[in-house]
Amino acid sequence: MTSLQKRVYEVVKKIPRGEVLTYKEVAEFAEHPLAFRAVGNILNKNRNPKIPCHRVVRISGGVGEYNKGREKKLALLKREGVVIKNDKVVILK
DNA sequence: CGTATGACGTGCA
DNA sequence: GTGCACGCCATAC
Numbered sequence: 001m002t003s004l005q006k007r008v009y010e011v012v013k014k015i016p017r018g019e020v021l022t023y024k025e026v027a028e029f030a031e032h033p034l035a036f037r038a039v040g041n042i043l044n045k046n047r048n049p050k051i052p053c054h055r056v057v058r059i060s061g062g063v064g065e066y067n068k069g070r071e072k073k074l075a076l077l078k079r080e081g082v083v084i085k086n087d088k089v090v091i092l093k
Numbered sequence: 094c095g096t097a098t099g100a101c102g103t104g105c106a
Numbered sequence: 107g108t109g110c111a112c113g114c115c116a117t118a119c
Contacts, residue, residue, distance in 0.1 A: 002116080023101055027115090038115035040100040045117080058101070065100035073100090098118085106110085 004032050005042050012043070015055040018081035020089055022059040040064075055080075061088040 007030035015021055021029075027036040043053040044067055054073045058064045063084075066073035074084060083090040 004116080027101095032115075034113090035115045037099075037101050037113090038117085041098095041116055042100095044100050053100080056100075060102085063100095067100075070100090096119085099116095102112105102114085104110105104112090106108105 004030060004035060004038065007031060008039055008042050009046070009048070009051055012051050012053055012056060015052055017052075020055045020057045020077065020082055020091065022091075023056055023064070024059050026056055043067075055082075057089045057091075061091055063087065063089060 008026060011021070011026050011029040023036040023039050024033070027033055027039050030039070032038070039056070043051070043056060044065075046053055047067070054066060054076045056064070057077075063070055063073050063077070074087065077089065078084055
């Protein structure tokens with residue numbers, strides 16, 4: 001269990017329902033701004049249901065991948081109130 | 094220890 | 107808007 005992994009889990013765990021963070025944001029919050037690549041890896045290997053990893057999307061708004069399938073991720077996000085436009089997450093700034 | 098791969102991002106043609 | 111090359115970090119072999 002690396003510290004990065006711990007931080008990533010902490011951050012992702014704190015994502016409010018109906019909101020999403022980008023891999024880059026998660027990396028920033030985890031104090032490893034350049035490790036967004038590793039963030040994806042960590043989340044991919046993660047099988048902990050306490051981690052809402054489906055709330056982590058691409059910076060371009062794309063939903064990205066998911067260990068249970070992109071469609072599943074989309075469905076979960078929609079169900080939680082996230083607005084999806086043309087298979088892309090609408091990130092309001 | 095070097096290489097390859099992956100839930101990614103950026104830059105450029 | 108699309109496609110491709112490169113860079114980044116962690117993990118698997």
